[in-house]
Amino acid sequence: MKLNSAFLLATLSVLIISCGAEEEVDPWEYFPLEAGRTWTYKNRMGTVYVEMAVTPDPKTFGVTARTSFGQYRWEIHAPQDGPSIVPIDSGQFTQTLKVKFPLEAGAQWEVVPDNGKPPLRATLVGKSDAEVPAGEFEDCWRIQYMPVDPPEGGSDLAFEIWLARGVGIVRIDFARPEGSTAPQLAPLQLESYTKP
Numbered sequence: 001m002k003l004n005s006a007f008l009l010a011t012l013s014v015l016i017i018s019c020g021a022e023e024e025v026d027p028w029e030y031f032p033l034e035a036g037r038t039w040t041y042k043n044r045m046g047t048v049y050v051e052m053a054v055t056p057d058p059k060t061f062g063v064t065a066r067t068s069f070g071q072y073r074w075e076i077h078a079p080q081d082g083p084s085i086v087p088i089d090s091g092q093f094t095q096t097l098k099v100k101f102p103l104e105a106g107a108q109w110e111v112v113p114d115n116g117k118p119p120l121r122a123t124l125v126g127k128s129d130a131e132v133p134a135g136e137f138e139d140c141w142r143i144q145y146m147p148v149d150p151p152e153g154g155s156d157l158a159f160e161i162w163l164a165r166g167v168g169i170v171r172i173d174f175a176r177p178e179g180s181t182a183p184q185l186a187p188l189q190l191e192s193y194t195k196p
Contacts, residue, residue, distance in 0.1 A: 027101045030141055030163040031083050033061050033076060036196030039168065042133065043186040052076075098122065099163075103141050110148065119148045130162045130170050132189040137164035140171075167193055 039050040046068045053062045061076045063085075077084045082101040096113035097120075105126040112119045125142040140162040147158065162171040167190070174185040 027082070027103045029165045030103065030168070031099060032166060032168055033078055033083070034196060035061070037168075037194065039193045040191045041172075041188045042191045043188045045186065047191070048188065097145065097161075099143060100124075111145070120145045121148050125160070128162070130164065132170050132191075134167075134170065134190040134192055137162075137167065137170050140164045 033052070035053050037052045041048040041050065049066045051064050053064070059078045061078070063074045063076055065072045065074075072087075075086045077086060080101075082099045084099075085097040087096065096111060096117070098109065098111045100107060100109045100122070103124060105124055107124040109122050110119050111122055123144045123146075125144050127139045128142055130137045130140045142160055142162050144160045145158060158175045160173045160175075161169050162173075164170045170190040172188040174187070
């Protein structure tokens, strides 16, 4: 009887500990890089169609966005510590972005573009649920990007991206830093997406 009770207690302890442990998730699941993926985003200004393609370098992916204002291209570089999104010919959307792994609430890093744009301070705000036209997404990581020293009267925007597991960016919120002359933009929300 004592042996059965000890076994039962040990089994229950293991179950309780494993249920309490947070599931370890590969951070790349929040930033899926795969040729043939597409995303469609909308805001009140129109629709943005985004398509991902493979480049000759297996650690680099090409991204093309088509809007009513034109076509824009970026490259996504995928080193171990997290992706970098680098503009190729993106007109006014020329900000370089960086996501740092591991994903931990409160983490901060600086993004220094090589195209003369002011640096950004990125903050991993934490997780929130997102409701967008494409559906409801739980536990999205939110990363806020703010100009480090925005010039007075500059046109730089602050923004926040929402990353959903298995999907990628599902929402982008924009804000004007104090003194900015940038127009206030409506959030860009995921309307649909496809996987290859």
